[in-house]
Amino acid sequence: MRSGSGKTVAAGEARVAYIDPKSVREARSVVPGDRMVRALAETFSALSDPTRVRILFALSEQALCVFDLARLLGLTGSAVSHQLRLLRGQRLVRYRKEGKVAYYSLDDDHIRNLMEECVKHVSVE
8 A cells, every 4th residue: 555655554554744854864864774783783682691791790800711700600611612602703702812721801991881881771770
């Protein structure tokens, strides 16, 4: 079905006019493109797991190896490695090797800032 403006409208759907077209234009100009929106959603998805959040906080002050993270969190090394692989895929953590041991840290200060801002957000009453 076509509306009077030539746009396709689903059958039974009410036609809605903008109340404030200028506000809609301004809002549209600040909404990122699809690629950026998907990347942001994937980042927040990575932060949706309590274990990954704990890992990020543990790494916010110092680099730790998988074994130390596992002991700290009460998990197996395999479980921690799996979570770190996901966090690395989102560029939230990085690692450096010292011999056979890999030490993980936050990828950069932006991640620390993001975590701090999230804490502020959920702490506000």
